[in-house]
Structure formats: structure tokens, C-alpha cells
Amino acid sequence: MTPCIVFDLETTGLPPGRRARDGDWHGRIVEVGAVVVTGDGWVVSPISFYVQQPERHLTCWRARP
Numbered sequence: 001m002t003p004c005i006v007f008d009l010e011t012t013g014l015p016p017g018r019r020a021r022d023g024d025w026h027g028r029i030v031e032v033g034a035v036v037v038t039g040d041g042w043v044v045s046p047i048s049f050y051v052q053q054p055e056r057h058l059t060c061w062r063a064r065p
Helices: none
Strands: 004-011 029-037 043-050
Touching: none
Parallel strands: none
Antiparallel strands: 004 029, 029 043
């Protein structure tokens, strides 16, 4: 197996039935993570961090389920 780095992005997504062109509502990246997978298949060096968001995005009524 070839060693590789695997990335994962967590996003806010979009509300059902809406598209990015509908006003200023866009999915946003809120967390980034990554791990290294060795040639032997071991997962090592995990890392993750949150992406700071403006408060107006976090308290917007459209961000609630």
C-alpha cells in the first residue's frame, strides 16, 4: 500500500431545497481533520481543528435544524 494523507472536512451544509445562489447562504467549512496512513495500513498522526466563524453565521436562524 502506498502511504497517504487522508483529509476530512466538516461543513454546515445547505438547508434542504436551497441552492448557493439563493441569497448569501452558503455551506461553510467548520472543522478540518487529517491522518497519515502508512504503507502497512496504520493510521498515525491524527490532527483536527475548528475553523473560526463570524458570530452572525453561528446565530443565524437558517443555521438551526
